[in-house]
Amino acid sequence: FMDVNMPEMDGFTTTRHIRQLPEPHCSLPVIALTADAMQGDREKCIEAGMNDYVTKPFRIEEIEAVLKNRTLLV
Numbered sequence: 001f002m003d004v005n006m007p008e009m010d011g012f013t014t015t016r017h018i019r020q021l022p023e024p025h026c027s028l029p030v031i032a033l034t035a036d037a038m039q040g041d042r043e044k045c046i047e048a049g050m051n052d053y054v055t056k057p058f059r060i061e062e063i064e065a066v067l068k069n070r071t072l073l074v
Contacts, residue, residue, distance in 0.1 A: 002050060004034035012048040019049040029070045033058070 004011040015030050029052075032045040037055040045053045052066050 001031050001033040001054075004032055004036055004045065011050075012044070015049045031066055031070070 002011040002015055006014070011032060011034070018028065018030060019026050030050045032042075032050045032053040033056065034041065034045070034053070035056045042053045051070065054062050054066055
């Protein structure tokens, strides 16, 4: 899970750096976890290389669904 709004380096930049790493690190699933829920925020996360998007406050069912979708939870 990647917090989008971090003080030193935001989640968009961090995700772009992860995607530039060699395999298998560049393929790690990155899920945005953010309070940003305005129109276009999801698309901005996906464009930065994140695989999915969950907004705060979240429900545990949302987290479970994302993990199941990414086969990180069976």
